[in-house]
Structures are given as C-alpha cells and as structure tokens.
Amino acid sequence: MSESDLMYRSALSDREVQARRLIADYADTIDDGMLSDWPKYFTHDGIYRITTRQNEAAKMPLSIMLCDNQAMLYDRVEAIEHANIFEPHVYRHILSDSRTVEVTDDYLGVATSFSCVRTMLDGRMTLFAAGRYVDRIVLEEGQCRFRSRTVILDSSRIDTLIAIPL
C-alpha cells in the first residue's frame, strides 16, 4: 500500500465517516421497505433524480425520476404506496466503497457504485440495475443529508418499471 493510500485511509474526516454512514443507511432503509423514511434522507430543497449514462454523456437533461424538493419525495411515497399498481418486489443494494470527489465548506461530493438485485414475490430474481450514485451531502440540523443524489444507471433500458426508488 502506497503512502498516499495510507494517508487516505487514516485521514477520513468525521464528515466523510458520517457521509458514508448516510449512504449505507439509505440503502438499508429502501431494502428494508421503509419507504416512508426515504424523504428524511434529503434536505428540504434536496434533489433526487434517476438518469442514464447515455443521457449524461449526451448532456441530455431528462430524468427517469425527478424530485427537486422534499415535498415531491413525499408525493412519490404516497403514489407508490396508494396509487401506483405493480407486482410487489424488494431490492437488495450492493454498494462499493465511497470516494470523496469534492470537499467544500458547504458540502461533500461523494461517488459510490452500486448494483441492485430485484426479487419478486414468486422468487424471480434479476440483476435490476447497476450504476453510480453522485451525491452532495451537507450537515443540516446536526444531521447528514443529501442536498442532491443523482442515480446514473449504466443501462438505458429498464426491465418493466421502476416503482421503488433506487
């Protein structure tokens, strides 16, 4: 291990440790089916969007899902729980280590790779999604929260539908 790797490993700031915990807790919350807690991971003006690598590369602004404040996140939860119809299923997120890509006084920029396995009630399992989270994480009311979380999917083709957020 090089000296710089050692420095990196030993030099995680408190903020970075908290940010990593936030990212892990978020995945557990979704995988555990606690969807109503999902908006709490964001600031009031927090942005959540799912897009694709293809659209990012082409600088196309379209999202598969776009919520640009916490109220919209709650609206999504309401829709998923009470309005939208889909075959019940669960996710299992597998996360990579997180890489700090930007440090400012205000926020921490963090990137994390993920894969997500989707399991249907009848047992069908699919590698549903793989991609990267690109996050801006801030401290708000003493809590680490996402000011923005962009989910960039490697594939532009979705199997059937995305009901539960990634």
Next chain:
Amino acid sequence: MTSAMEEKLIRWPEEGVRRIPYAVYSSQEVFEAEQKAIFRGPIWHFLGLEAQIPEPGCYVLAQMGEVPVILLRRKDGSVGALVNRCSHKGTPLVFLPAGKIDRFMCIYHNWCFDFEGNMTSAAFERGVRGKGGMASTFKKEDNGLQKLRVHSICGLVFGTLSDETPPFEEYVGPELIANIQRVCAKPLRILGQYSQTLPSNWKLYIENVKDPYHASILHAFNGVMKQDRLTMEGGITMGSRGWSHISYSKMSTDGGDEVYASGDLRSAEITAYGFGLRDKSMTDVWDDFGDRISMTIQTIFPNFVLQQLRNCLAVRTVVPKGTHESELRWIAFGYEDDDERKLNGRLKQSNMMGPAGLIAMEDGMIGGLVQQGIAGSLDKAAVIEMGGHGIEPIPGSRVSEGSVRGFWTGYRALMGF
C-alpha cells in the same frame, strides 16, 4: 406464406374485431408472419427525429421489427434510410446507436458505401500484385445497400420497405397530419431518451395505448389528480381506415366527481386517504397550443405513439422482440425556443411518463399480467365491446374501445386473418 396457410394459423372468431383470439399474442408462427406482412410490409414505421441527426453524416439506428435500419442525414441535408446490413456477408455497418461518419465502411472486409447506399469499393478488389480479386461477374452497382423510402413530417421521419405502401398522408389521414403539425410545429429540442423491456407481446402495449377506457382506472394517479378522467371533455379521432387514432381531452372541463365517487373505482377509494400533491409545481401547466387541449395520445399504425400529456411531449415506439417480449423506446422533447421555465416544467412533468412514470408505470406491466392470464387458454378470445362493435368514434366520448378495434381492423387486413 399464402393466405390459406395463414388462415390455419389463426381462426378469427366470427364476431370480428370485437373478439381478439389470445393466440395472436403467443404464437411463434404469428410473430414470424407479422415480420413479413406488417414490419416489412405496407406500413410507415417511425425511424427517428430529424433533431437526432442535425448535421450531414449524423446517423441513428432504428429497428423495424427485426430489421436493423440506419437513419442518416446525407451530404445535401436530406434524410435517408438504409438497412444496416453489408451487402457482402450481412455484417451491420455501424454499431453505435448514434454517431457521425463520412461514409460506411464494413469492419469485416472493408466494403465501402456512400450515403445513397451505392457501393464504392472493396478491399483487394483487384487482387494483390495482379493476382486474385473479385470475379469478373461482380458489379459494384448491383451490390448497393437496401434502401427504404422515407417520409419526413415536422421533424418526424418514417420509413417503409414496401413498394405497396400508400403515400404517408393517405396512410394516416388529414386529422392525424393536423395533430402532428400541431404538436411538432416548431423546431424540436430533444431532452433525452430511455427504453423499457416489456414482458409482453408488442400488440398488448399498443392496444393499451389505444384504449382510453383504462386510463383513469388502472392509472389511479390520473383519476385522483384529475389529470385525465373520462368525465373530461374529449374524444377519439380515427385516422385512415380506422387503423390509427388520436385520443384527446381538454383542461378544466371535468364535472365528474360524482361519477368517480359513486362508481366502484379504485381511484375513488384512494380519495379516502386524503391523497393529494404536497408539491404543486408538477401541476404548473400552460397551454402550449392555445386550444385548451391538455392531452393528446396519437398512434400511427402499427407501433408509433406521439404523446402530449399536458406539457410533457414524447414519441414512443414499441419494438417486437419475441412473442412475449418487446422494447418500448421513448424520446422526450420540447422546443428549441423553450425558456427556462418551460424547459424545467417539461422535465418535471416527465415524472408522469416512462418506466417510473406516475401515470405510465402500470402500462409497462399490465401486458405481462395479461400474458400470464391467457396462458393455456389460447383457444379463447378477449371481449372488446365498449362503445359497440365498430370503429366509428362516438362524438365527444372516450368511453370506447373503437380505436382498439381499429388497430385490429388494420392488423387483420395485413395479416390476412
């Protein structure tokens, strides 16, 4: 395949297009017959938007049934389409879904073609040091790429492989031409694209699009949010021969609360939860066309959709992949002259469409459920009688499956069923 053989593939119920034999969604023989009779037959198939190929040499790939197609802008600025298959061994000439090139050069043996599809050269055409080379019978002019006829209207490009296909205007009809001119009147700006794998036959998706009956029932979000309810003022317009259609509704004309509250409708039950949007910005809509028409869903036979959901604009194509699988491709667009508010409004309203669409989500899975339900019952048929037996629209009403019957009218005509 002769029509006598096709007769044996499917025995259509004597009731006609108000019955749909389930076997048409499941039979491999029907799938193969469709490729020839429909996708390589006398239809206009959507290939892409001119905005995707802004400069000479720009191309995008399209899929006409099983046939891979290149849509490109030629050096003189016109658009053309060629089958993506080298005339030597059949290798695709381009792989990336979009790009910019100055000619076609096959990676396998360097056969080269210009943008008209003419063959210009082959590697070692005259052999090496005077030995070998192509046979004296070989003529480059006989070995060009297969061309499609194309028709471009307001930036939408359609193509056909058949010489029998009627002119585009005749194929879709004047009302549908008018709606394309309405929605695509200004230069389009592409906002992005994505696709969905659907676990169903392609026809189950296109039937669903052509069926306004389900829209506020299956899509409870629609009904509860009063985005599109059958009690709104609206109607169905049929295209030529009933094969294509437009379903539309108008803003602020809904007086249907009592219908939705008294009927046995799931969306009515949801009101009991006090469901309502906390964030109103997604319903911040404007009248793009000055006609108060807030929703138009237009199909062009067999598999194209032009969508206006309030300010959320898109084209969709459903590509058959097998008897039980299809791919639904979406391209969202706005206009080049959109200001920031309109751009952001369209992007936000895009939450209604696509694989995570608050309204569109169920469309991705409902065909798959139908396919599960009909398995083992392929001798039986669906019952399509809402609004009568025929394909004539009911003035001012969308409570009809007439447009679904219109699709099957076209389907039977081409398939000989």
